[in-house]
Amino acid sequence: MLLKAPKYFLVTLLVVSALMLNGCSGGEVASTTTSPDATVAEADSDTTAQATLASEVKNEAVPGMNDLPRLEGKATVVMTVNGSPITIELDGENAPISAGNFVELVQKGVYDGLSFHRVVKDPQPFVAQGGDPKGNGTGGYVVNGKERTVPLEIKPQGEEEPVYGQTIKKTPVLQHKAGAIAMARSQSPNSASSQFYFALSDLAFLDGNYAVFGNVTEGMDVVNNIKQGDKIENAKVTKGAENLKNAE
Numbered sequence: 001m002l003l004k005a006p007k008y009f010l011v012t013l014l015v016v017s018a019l020m021l022n023g024c025s026g027g028e029v030a031s032t033t034t035s036p037d038a039t040v041a042e043a044d045s046d047t048t049a050q051a052t053l054a055s056e057v058k059n060e061a062v063p064g065m066n067d068l069p070r071l072e073g074k075a076t077v078v079m080t081v082n083g084s085p086i087t088i089e090l091d092g093e094n095a096p097i098s099a100g101n102f103v104e105l106v107q108k109g110v111y112d113g114l115s116f117h118r119v120v121k122d123p124q125p126f127v128a129q130g131g132d133p134k135g136n137g138t139g140g141y142v143v144n145g146k147e148r149t150v151p152l153e154i155k156p157q158g159e160e161e162p163v164y165g166q167t168i169k170k171t172p173v174l175q176h177k178a179g180a181i182a183m184a185r186s187q188s189p190n191s192a193s194s195q196f197y198f199a200l201s202d203l204a205f206l207d208g209n210y211a212v213f214g215n216v217t218e219g220m221d222v223v224n225n226i227k228q229g230d231k232i233e234n235a236k237v238t239k240g241a242e243n244l245k246n247a248e
Contacts, residue, residue, distance in 0.1 A: 062151040062165045062190060069100035069247050075240030076217075077106050080233040081116075081226060086219035088181055092243060094155045094173045095162065098183050098192070098213035101150045104247050105131075105141060105194055106235045118197075119228040125200035128226040129184055132195050140193025143248070152189035153211045165190055168208045176203035179216035179223065198223050 071092025079086045090099040105111060115135050120126035132139040140147040155162035156170035166189065176182065180199040183192035192211065199206075200223070216223055 065097060065151050065164060067246065068097050068148075068150055069104040070096040070245045071100040071103050071240070071243050072096060072245055073240060073243035075099065075103050075243055076238050077103065077235055078238050079111070079235040081222055081230055083233070084219060084222040086222050087217050088214050089217050090181075090214040090240070091174060092240075095153050095211060095213035097150050097164075098153050098211045100244055100246070101183075101192075101194075102181075102196065102213060103237055103241070103244050106237055107241070107244070107247070109234075110141060110194060111232045111235045113231060113233075115229055115231045116226050117228065119226055119230075121200065125178075125224070126203070127197040127200060128223060129195060129197035130232060131184075137195070140195065147193055149190055150183065150192050152183075152185065152192070153213075154208060170208070172207050172212070174212035174214075176206045176210070176212060177215065178202055179220050180212045181214045181216065182206075182210045182212040185210065198226075200224060 071090060073092050075090045075092065077088045077090060079088060090103055092099040092103075110133070111131055114130055114133065116128050116130040117132055117135050117137050118127070118129040120128075129137075133141070140149065142148070151164045152166065153162045153164055154166075154168050155173045156168055157173055158170075174180070176199045178199055178201050180203075181196055182199065184195035184197050185192040198216065
């Protein structure tokens with residue numbers, strides 16, 4: 001995958017991977033959510049070894065996933081950054097656990113006041129990443145002293161159910177188009193927690209490796225103007241809250 005990526009993406013991946021490694025210890029990378037770039041540098045070998053078609057994977061492969069929040073349908077979240085709204089449509093039809101996790105954390109006010117700790121725009125727009133309670137890329141949502149994680153969840157085109165806990169080769173229904181919102185994670189596929197990122201451009205080389213669960217429908221200009229350190233003033237569910245199930 002990396003060999004076929006445009007040159008500027010190779011440069012971006014090398015730079016941001018270096019930033020991640022300098023910012024986290026080996027233990028933190030293994031046990032906490034990090035950035036989409038945390039594992040993209042290794043995606044070639046990892047994806048070749050682990051990518052699996054949907055028909056070969058059973059949803060029961062990830063213990064405890066049925067107890068996680070699920071979004072059964074669509075929901076809308078309005079996130080305010082720098083005084084301006086960003087409207088996000090969450091797709092629980094194609095990514096029920098990833099979208100449900102995000103909606104529940106919004107309802108709990110987890111994202112209010114958190115910063116975008118990593119924003120990569122050079123040499124080409126890449127991602128704006130936030131949602132870390134620690135503010136440094138090593139944190140996640142903690143319940144009773146333990147970080148709650150959600151499995152990698154990607155629904156391939158033509159399949160009825162998402163694939164869980166595996167990267168895939170097939171084209172996903174939800175893709176990394178500009179404005180997509182997706183779960184950040186470490187190299188472990190089931191390590192996502194509260195961190196998310198906005199795709200600042202089309203990032204097809206991430207498809208099948210990270211869980212996209214919605215997209216920006218209004219306010220993409222606000223997203224494009226996010227700078228590292230900017231805070232999420234607040235986030236509210238404005239539509240579809242009744243579709244959230246199994247919430248704590």
